[in-house]
Amino acid sequence: MKTKTYVHNLSRIAWAYVFLLIDFSMSVNDFSINVLPGWVGFLLIFLALPSVEEQEPSASLLRPLVILLGLWEVIRWVGTLVTGSVFDIPLLTLILSALSMYFHFQFLTNLSSIARTHGLLEDSEKLLHLRTGLTLFTALVTILYFLNLLELFQGVFLGLFLLGAILCTSWAIWTVFHYRNAEKALLPAEEA
Amino acid sequence: MTNLWSFLLQTLEVSWTALFLLILKRLLADKLSPHWQYGVWGVLFLRLLIPAGAFGRYLLTFPAAALQTAKETAEASLSSVFCDPSSPVQVIVGIPWLSGAPKSATDWLFVLYLAGVLFCLARYFLSYVFLRLLLRRGRPVSERQQKQITDVCSRYGLTPCRAVILNGIPSAFVCGVFSPVLVLPEKGADDKILLHELLHLHSMDAFQSILWSVCRSIHWCNPFLQYVFNRIGNDMESLCDQRVLELLEGEERRKYGEILLDMTNDRYPRAPGTTSLSNGGRNIRRRIVAITRFQKYPKGTALVSVCITLTLLPALLTGISAMPLPSGDTFPSSFNTAGAHLVRCTTAAGAVDTYAKGLMAQNSAWLTAASPSQEQTQVDELVQELRQKNLFFNGDYYLYNPVPCKGRRWQALLVFPTSCLYDENGMPETVYNQEHSAEETAWGYHVFPVTIFQENKNRWVVAAEDGHQQFLMEDTFPPCRYGSEDLPSCQTTVEGETGTFLASLQLIYTIQPETASGGNSSFFESINAGGTTFLPPDRNAEFSWAFYYQTFQWTAKDQSAVSASCSKVRMNVSFPDAYTADYEVDENPGAPAWNGTLLTGGGSSFGGTITEPELPPSADFRITIFFDDVLQESVTLHGKEWLYENENLCS
Numbered sequence: 041m042k043t044k045t046y047v048h049n050l051s052r053i054a055w056a057y058v059f060l061l062i063d064f065s066m067s068v069n070d071f072s073i074n075v076l077p078g079w080v081g082f083l084l085i086f087l088a089l090p091s092v093e094e095q096e097p098s099a100s101l102l103r104p105l106v107i108l109l110g111l112w113e114v115i116r117w118v119g120t121l122v123t124g125s126v127f128d129i130p131l132l133t134l135i136l137s138a139l140s141m142y143f144h145f146q147f148l149t150n151l152s153s154i155a156r157t158h159g160l161l162e163d164s165e166k167l168l169h170l171r172t173g174l175t176l177f178t179a180l181v182t183i184l185y186f187l188n189l190l191e192l193f194q195g196v197f198l199g200l201f202l203l204g205a206i207l208c209t210s211w212a213i214w215t216v217f218h219y220r221n222a223e224k225a226l227l228p229a230e231e232a
Numbered sequence: 233m234t235n236l237w238s239f240l241l242q243t244l245e246v247s248w249t250a251l252f253l254l255i256l257k258r259l260l261a262d263k264l265s266p267h268w269q270y271g272v273w274g275v276l277f278l279r280l281l282i283p284a285g286a287f288g289r290y291l292l293t294f295p296a297a298a299l300q301t302a303k304e305t306a307e308a309s310l311s312s313v314f315c316d317p318s319s320p321v322q323v324i325v326g327i328p329w330l331s332g333a334p335k336s337a338t339d340w341l342f343v344l345y346l347a348g349v350l351f352c353l354a355r356y357f358l359s360y361v362f363l364r365l366l367l368r369r370g371r372p373v374s375e376r377q378q379k380q381i382t383d384v385c386s387r388y389g390l391t392p393c394r395a396v397i398l399n400g401i402p403s404a405f406v407c408g409v410f411s412p413v414l415v416l417p418e419k420g421a422d423d424k425i426l427l428h429e430l431l432h433l434h435s436m437d438a439f440q441s442i443l444w445s446v447c448r449s450i451h452w453c454n455p456f457l458q459y460v461f462n463r464i465g466n467d468m469e470s471l472c473d474q475r476v477l478e479l480l481e482g483e484e485r486r487k488y489g490e491i492l493l494d495m496t497n498d499r500y501p502r503a504p505g506t507t508s509l510s511n512g513g514r515n516i517r518r519r520i521v522a523i524t525r526f527q528k529y530p531k532g533t534a535l536v537s538v539c540i541t542l543t544l545l546p547a548l549l550t551g552i553s554a555m556p557l558p559s560g561d562t563f564p565s566s567f568n569t570a571g572a573h574l575v576r577c578t579t580a581a582g583a584v585d586t587y588a589k590g591l592m593a594q595n596s597a598w599l600t601a602a603s604p605s606q607e608q609t610q611v612d613e614l615v616q617e618l619r620q621k622n623l624f625f626n627g628d629y630y631l632y633n634p635v636p637c638k639g640r641r642w643q644a645l646l647v648f649p650t651s652c653l654y655d656e657n658g659m660p661e662t663v664y665n666q667e668h669s670a671e672e673t674a675w676g677y678h679v680f681p682v683t684i685f686q687e688n689k690n691r692w693v694v695a696a697e698d699g700h701q702q703f704l705m706e707d708t709f710p711p712c713r714y715g716s717e718d719l720p721s722c723q724t725t726v727e728g729e730t731g732t733f734l735a736s737l738q739l740i741y742t743i744q745p746e747t748a749s750g751g752n753s754s755f756f757e758s759i760n761a762g763g764t765t766f767l768p769p770d771r772n773a774e775f776s777w778a779f780y781y782q783t784f785q786w787t788a789k790d791q792s793a794v795s796a797s798c799s800k801v802r803m804n805v806s807f808p809d810a811y812t813a814d815y816e817v818d819e820n821p822g823a824p825a826w827n828g829t830l831l832t833g834g835g836s837s838f839g840g841t842i843t844e845p846e847l848p849p850s851a852d853f854r855i856t857i858f859f860d861d862v863l864q865e866s867v868t869l870h871g872k873e874w875l876y877e878n879e880n881l882c883s
């Protein structure tokens with residue numbers, strides 16, 4: 041039963057990453073709205089966290105970060121919705137970027153550790169690689185953002201950058217869903 | 233830092249950085265290792281070295297603007313030698329020095345601060361010297377103790393140093409950087425204490441403590457930073473504890489904690505270039521709690537620690553936000569003016585956009601931001617003049633005829649169409665409209681001669697020349713973005729053998745409006761000034777589009793001679809660049825209507841994103857005169873010759 045709950049929450053986590061990594065904004069009557077808001081992702085993770093903590097107690101350290109990051113996503117989403125332009129407080133964005141980077145790093149490390157405990161060595165390695173790749177890419181984007189270099193990206197460089205972002209996002213979502221499916225496959229037939 | 237204000241700005245920016253790091257460390261206290269908890273202070277060290285505002289950005293802009301306001305208010309009535317009242321607060325280097333003899337009260341305050349720095353440095357130096365002198369009274373360690381030190385070093389791969397025993401000290405410490413000495417108390421020291429001190433030596437913590445002491449001296453009068461430097465020292469000790477615990481196993485770790493517990497009430501030597509196991513009772517209690525929670529952080533943690541630190545570097549070292557352009561509404565005018573002095577228009581077009589909109593909105597802050605630093609009085613007078621004359625603007629403006637001068641300077645005309653011109657008595661100018669058979673309000677232009685130049689790195693400014701002019705429009709609705717016969721053009725005249733050549737050029741630039749993301753921005757951000765609406769100034773604007781109109785005229789020196797000598801006189805204007813087609817015109821000189829002149833011309837646009845005003849390709853041209861298709865004379869002019877270094881060409 042515990043394992044089934046864990047697999048169920050892994051689905052939440054997988055979908056959480058869809059909301060966290062994909063920004064699908066639409067303009068409606070001069071207002072901009074992200075139909076895949078990040079705060080939904082953090083909400084899903086918050087709901088799934090107790091199940092992760094059962095498997096990996098150190099994951100409890102992430103709880104306050106999830107709450108902080110989720111609240112900030114709510115504020116940004118509402119602010120963007122109301123003002124029509126990206127709502128941002130640079131100093132706060134910086135501190136939350138650092139927290140977000142740590143959160144995803146540690147969270148994926150915890151998932152990897154659980155996967156290893158369950159004998160899913162391949163998925164454990166993939167999660168570690170994802171953790172590393174995502175951390176490096178996020179660090180690069182954040183550094184470029186605060187150096188005001190992102191706006192200089194044009195033409196081929198912009199295309200390459202966007203391609204990299206799409207690949208990273210796809211890789212992350214695929215890896216987490218693959219891990220979810222692997223855990224599901226471990227369940228006894230009657231529980232699955 | 234050469235004056236009180238530059239020190240205040242520097243210590244303020246460093247304080248914000250320190251506060252930011254404290255908050256981040258608090259949030260990641262139990263998540264990242266003591267290696268990161270101490271290592272991240274390296275960002276603060278770099279921040280201490282980099283001058284505040286060096287990159288035109290600040291961590292928080294409001295305090296910088298408030299400081300500038302305080303400076304201008306205080307220095308207005310003082311005659312400081314160290315700073316100019318209206319110039320922006322600037323930090324050249326992060327260390328203070330005296331640039332002259334003090335005169336005003338703020339000068340003397342800075343001298344007092346400098347004296348404090350020297351006093352602190354002297355105190356640290358003397359305490360170190362005193363300690364070294366004290367060490368001379370120490371005696372060498374016994375053979376047993378020397379063997380103990382050697383064993384610890386070989387067990388943990390550390391390098392030993394000279395060791396002495398000194399009476400009256402409560403715990404061991406290391407003193408010195410280039411010739412370090414391990415000082416032991418009379419009773420000797422446990423292996424774990426030796427390990428702790430030797431790890432300090434191995435990590436060059438004594439050298440780091442000297443650097444922090446220098447920084448502490450420079451910011452001696454900032455109590456918050458003094459607290460931060462104390463925290464840095466404690467983090468250094470916590471890191472050393474972590475290193476010790478990583479080398480010890482099981483029960484040894486518990487015993488290490490017990491050793492610390494015994495030192496809770498001990499005094500400890502405090503001098504730069506020294507390290508000590510003990511750092512005060514309260515700190516030791518904290519360290520003991522950390523020891524009970526000791527964990528070995530996995531290798532991967534180093535990656536995220538480094539990435540987080542690298543992410544912080546650009547923002548904390550170079551600042552986050554440039555000083556925003558004051559709106560002129562929210563705060564008292566002195567605050568807006570001071571804030572405007574800190575604004576940088578980073579492009580020529582940005583300076584023009586800010587200045588032009590400052591004129592239209594009669595906004596002193598915008599005009600100040602785009603004006604040279606020393607011309608605050610002229611800005612105030614200009615605003616006064618605008619208000620007295622009650623000028624009306626339609627909300628558009630154009631840059632006419634930017635003529636390059638020496639260096640990166642251009643003389644130009646700022647042209648503002650207006651649907652209502654007023655005469656000297658303040659009455660609207662009128663013009664008779666034949667179509668409507670009535671007097672109507674006259675359309676016209678307000679024209680301001682200006683000079684655009686780069687005052688210093690990353691700051692473009694616009695200086696107003698004397699003589700605001702008004703021009704009536706002949707047509708009621710001309711599109712002056714394509715030029716206007718009512719407005720001046722650049723001209724040059726060349727006397728040739730066959731006649732006089734006259735070339736004129738009207739060059740019109742428009743500037744890219746600030747792009748807004750999202751439709752609501754125009755609603756929230758547009759400026760309403762006297763019935764006109766336009767977007768706020770863009771300090772980083774680029775020239776978006778340029779149009780030029782040229783005319784070429786040849787007037788025969790002897791019309792009758794020309795009429796007698798040929799049946800066709802032709803003028804050809806050719807351009808060296810391949811994209812501009814030749815202009816041609818011909819006349820029958822024998823025709824009664826011919827007035828001895830050939831006239832031709834045309835215009836075109838060029839655009840994309842233009843960084844600085846430039847001449848159109850067709851500024852270089854050749855005019856050739858033919859009589860009956862026989863070449864008579866040819867004149868070649870290069871734009872840089874007939875426009876460059878020829879001021880007042882535009883009439």
